[in-house]
Amino acid sequence: xxxxxxxxxxxxxxxxxxxxxxxxxxxxxxxxxxxxxxxxxxxxxxxxxxxxxxxxxxxxxxxxxxxxxxxxxxxxxxxxxxxxxxxxxxxxxxxxxxxxxxxxxxxxxxxxxxxxxxxxxxxxxxxxxxxxxxxxxxxxxxxxxxxxxxxxxxxxxxxxxxxxxxxxxxxxxxxxxxxxxxxxxxxxxxxxxxxxxxxxxxxxxxxxxxxxxxxxxxxxxxxxxxxxxxxxxxxxxxxxxxxxxxxxxxxxxxxxxxxxxxxxxxxxxxxxxxxxxxxxxxxxxxxxxxxxxxxxxxxxxxxxxxxxxxxxxxxxxxxxxxxxxxxxxxxxxxxxxxxxxxxxxxxxxxxxxxxxxxxxxxxxxxxxxxxxxxxxxxxxxxxxxxxxxxxxxxxxxxxxxxxxxxxxxxxxxxxxxxxxxxxxxxxxxxxxxxxxxxxxxxxxxxxxxxxxxxxxxxxxxxxxxxxxxxxxxxxxxxxxxxxxxxxxxxxxxxxxxxxxxxxxxxxxxxxxxxxxxxxxxxxxxxxxxxxxxxxxxxxxxxxxxxxxxxxxxxxxxxxxxxxxxxxxxxxxxxxxxxxxxxxxxxxxxxxxxxxxxxxxxxxxxxxxxxxxxxxxxxxxxxxxxxxxxxxxxxxxxxxxxxxxxxxxxxxxxxxxxxxxxxxxxxxxxxxxxxxxxxxxxxxxxxxxxxxxxxxxxxxxxxxxxxxxxxxxxxxxxxxxxxxxxxxxxxxxxxxxxxxxxxxxxxxxxxxxxxxxxxxxxxxxxxxxxxxxxxxxxxxxxxxxxxxxxxxxxxxxxxxxxxxxxxxxxxxxxxxxxxxxxxxxxxxxxxxxxxxxxxx
Numbered sequence: 001x002x003x004x005x006x007x008x009x010x011x012x013x014x015x016x017x018x019x020x021x022x023x024x025x026x027x028x029x030x031x032x033x034x035x036x037x038x039x040x041x042x043x044x045x046x047x048x049x050x051x052x053x054x055x056x057x058x059x060x061x062x063x064x065x066x067x068x069x070x071x072x073x074x075x076x077x078x079x080x081x082x083x084x085x086x087x088x089x090x091x092x093x094x095x096x097x098x099x100x101x102x103x104x105x106x107x108x109x110x111x112x113x114x115x116x117x118x119x120x121x122x123x124x125x126x127x128x129x130x131x132x133x134x135x136x137x138x139x140x141x142x143x144x145x146x147x148x149x150x151x152x153x154x155x156x157x158x159x160x161x162x163x164x165x166x167x168x169x170x171x172x173x174x175x176x177x178x179x180x181x182x183x184x185x186x187x188x189x190x191x192x193x194x195x196x197x198x199x200x201x202x203x204x205x206x207x208x209x210x211x212x213x214x215x216x217x218x219x220x221x222x223x224x225x226x227x228x229x230x231x232x233x234x235x236x237x238x239x240x241x242x243x244x245x246x247x248x249x250x251x252x253x254x255x256x257x258x259x260x261x262x263x264x265x266x267x268x269x270x271x272x273x274x275x276x277x278x279x280x281x282x283x284x285x286x287x288x289x290x291x292x293x294x295x296x297x298x299x300x301x302x303x304x305x306x307x308x309x310x311x312x313x314x315x316x317x318x319x320x321x322x323x324x325x326x327x328x329x330x331x332x333x334x335x336x337x338x339x340x341x342x343x344x345x346x347x348x349x350x351x352x353x354x355x356x357x358x359x360x361x362x363x364x365x366x367x368x369x370x371x372x373x374x375x376x377x378x379x380x381x382x383x384x385x386x387x388x389x390x391x392x393x394x395x396x397x398x399x400x401x402x403x404x405x406x407x408x409x410x411x412x413x414x415x416x417x418x419x420x421x422x423x424x425x426x427x428x429x430x431x432x433x434x435x436x437x438x439x440x441x442x443x444x445x446x447x448x449x450x451x452x453x454x455x456x457x458x459x460x461x462x463x464x465x466x467x468x469x470x471x472x473x474x475x476x477x478x479x480x481x482x483x484x485x486x487x488x489x490x491x492x493x494x495x496x497x498x499x500x501x502x503x504x505x506x507x508x509x510x511x512x513x514x515x516x517x518x519x520x521x522x523x524x525x526x527x528x529x530x531x532x533x534x535x536x537x538x539x540x541x542x543x544x545x546x547x548x549x550x551x552x553x554x555x556x557x558x559x560x561x562x563x564x565x566x567x568x569x570x571x572x573x574x575x576x577x578x579x580x581x582x583x584x585x586x587x588x589x590x591x592x593x594x595x596x597x598x599x600x601x602x603x604x605x606x607x608x609x610x611x612x613x614x615x616x617x618x619x620x621x622x623x624x625x626x627x628x629x630x631x632x633x634x635x636x637x638x639x640x641x642x643x644x645x646x647x648x649x650x651x652x653x654x655x656x657x658x659x660x661x662x663x664x665x666x667x668x669x670x671x672x673x674x675x676x677x678x679x680x681x682x683x684x685x686x687x688x689x690x691x692x693x694x695x696x697x698x699x700x701x702x703x704x705x706x707x708x709x710x711x712x713x714x715x716x717x718x719x720x721x722x723x724x725x726x727x728x729x730x731x732x733x734x735x736x737x738x739x740x741x742x743x744x745x746x747x748x749x750x751x752x753x754x755x756x757x758x759x760x761x762x763x764x765x766x767x768x769x770x771x772x773x774x775x776x777x778x779x780x781x782x783x784x785x786x787x788x789x790x791x792x793x794x795x796x797x798x799x800x801x802x803x804x805x806x807x808x809x810x811x812x813x814x815x816x817x818x819x820x821x822x823x824x825x826x827x828x829x830x831x832x833x834x835x836x837x838x839x
Contacts, residue, residue, distance in 0.1 A: 098340030118225035130247030136282030221257025316401025381408025387545035417612030420527035427505035429580035449473030483595030510538030541630035549575035602668030611659030622663035
């Protein structure tokens with residue numbers, strides 16, 4: 001009612017009261033709540049019931065809607081602000097990369113990797129098939145997608161956070177922005193700028209312009225920036241002449257240039273092939289390539305690298321090895337390093353590097369002759385590490401980086417041979433291993449060194465490795481088996497220890513876990529694994545360092561614009577027990593003193609080492625160390641044109657390439673010169689319990705196999721049993737009772753006469769022995785050697801003729817019996833089949 005209206009006067013007389021019905025709340029959900037007192041006339045106001053229980057903590061829809069709208073406004077506002085504030089900058093200075101400077105450890109310049117190799121081309125010059133290959137590799141929806149792909153970015157971030165690996169979520173537009181306008185730094189600021197610049201660029205430039213810019217700025221490896229430089233670096237042709245297959249390979253490199261260069265890293269070819277196939281299959285999926293053409297496409301092996309002259313000699317090998325070290329250890333990203341401007345001080349010491357080069361020149365390069373076909377295949381690799389610090393002090397990669405691009409010190413495709421055997425013994429000590437009949441394995445534990453003796457206790461099938469030149473040794477100690485590199489003994493030892501344990505010990509010592517052919521089988525003892533020279537140097541440096549191992553390093557410091565780059569810690573750990581490492585060292589000293597590595601004595605210092613030879617003489621190794629320097633040298637055979645591995649028979653004018661030959665000679669000269677002026681140190685060793693106590697077998701021949709071939713069994717059994725029985729009896733009576741001189745003389749004469757007579761008579765002349773296991777070789781050699789050796793050893797007594805290791809120090813009967821027995825088979829050697837090498 002209005003203000004002028006008056007209330008109606010009360011109705012006279014009684015009035016029937018009004019009946020009020022309660023409001024139906026379900027029919028009016030948004031109506032007022034229950035009536036409450038208040039206001040004139042008793043009028044009430046309804047209220048909303050209070051929330052109880054868990055509903056109290058759930059925000060209302062008004063709050064949710066408000067928060068959503070607020071976030072949306074903030075995002076829109078932030079996007080508009082970023083779009084307005086971030087402008088497209090001029091090309092950054094990194095688009096024309098600087099040189100990186102590499103220094104020796106003393107600060108003198110080692111090398112400079114020069115200016116960036118780049119030549120821009122128009123998109124019209126790039127074949128359409130090559131363009132499609134790049135799109136198939138990097139961004140298949142480039143022409144239809146937006147400048148940025150938020151879903152891909154979120155997916156990449158999620159995969160990284162959940163441990164599925166670092167994955168890129170950038171489109172080609174974003175990658176181009178990063179390469180040309182910004183930089184490779186992994187920062188939030190750079191990613192935000194990249195996001196907005198990409199959106200603006202996509203509005204201002206055509207897709208064709210962006211793709212052309214991307215192809216001209218991307219890094220393809222081999223210091224090649226852009227598709228034209230890459231075409232020349234890998235195939236020696238202009239980009240217009242690239243085939244579809246070649247374009248697909250170059251597109252594969254964009255993902256990881258160093259990982260997919262099959263010439264620089266031959267062991268990575270399977271990964272490169274997989275990536276190449278991925279690119280071609282993507283082209284078929286997008287209908288850019290027909291299935292028939294795809295099926296007919298073969299892998300286009302790139303050509304040799306043509307490095308700049310400034311990286312000649314050893315400089316290029318060192319520079320590339322240092323780059324690999326920096327990128328592999330994630331110190332600097334590959335693309336970032338390629339932009340240049342870094343000052344890198346290496347651990348390489350110039351005097352030691354020069355000494356390595358001179359040793360190789362004196363012992364190998366100066367002896368190469370064009371008249372010998374095998375000499376053209378000779379390659380040398382070497383590395384030297386300080387055991388105390390893990391620093392690489394010198395490296396020999398090849399004759400010249402501009403002539404032989406592949407670094408022989410870091411390649412992983414040649415078998416290490418018997419240089420692996422010390423890892424088997426180290427593992428035996430680490431694990432407290434025992435022989436099949438329960439004897440603890442020590443340097444003096446007796447094993448059966450019979451040629452082609454099947455290993456016992458292996459459930460994986462028959463395995464009977466041949467010794468070098470098919471020689472049989474009968475019962476010998478582990479120390480002697482190491483001196484002579486006896487395959488039969490170490491294959492059995494690998495089973496006694498457990499091949500899986502042997503593998504783990506090798507990894508603990510320093511071999512990479514992914515070393516090719518490092519498999520947990522008895523053959524692991526013979527060294528089929530293809531670790532690099534640098535890998536093996538790490539492992540031997542661990543032995544030299546009493547079992548302490550720290551990851552090797554090639555870099556002292558890295559700076560750019562005066563700021564230092566953080567390097568990983570080089571903290572070492574006890575990889576194997578000291579007694580395991582030191583006991584192995586004591587045996588390897590014996591190899592240098594009187595085994596297959598005597599040439600290493602030329603270093604003029606206490607030394608320990610091991611020789612090794614790959615199958616078919618394709619590589620020969622010497623791995624050794626003094627207390628303060630570990631060095632490994634390998635002479636390898638590879639065809640200079642095809643890179644196919646080749647045997648080294650006849651190379652350098654020697655019939656067979658042995659680890660104790662040129663590799664040990666290089667090692668000795670280098671070690672002598674590298675340590676010149678420093679005081680010679682003796683090994684400070686803590687040996688395994690029982691390492692100096694002989695352990696006798698429980699029976700005359702606990703590992704003798706009943707399935708030996710007739711020629712071998714006849715000579716071995718007769719000579720071994722007769723020589724051992726007669727020698728033991730006469731040795732005890734004559735050697736111990738009669739004294740040293742009598743035992744020595746009697747052992748020498750009787751061992752020589754009987755061994756030579758039986759060896760020559762039973763062995764026969766030219767073809768009397770027949771083939772490998774025939775009577776001439778094994779019957780004459782083994783019977784004469786074992787009978788003469790055992791009689792000479794036991795008759796000579798413990799002092800002058802005896803001892804444990806085949807006659808001890810002055811056991812003349814041993815040497816004479818061996819020589820005379822072997823003589824029976826000498827004239828039949830020409831008919832023997834060469835087997836796997838041992839030394």
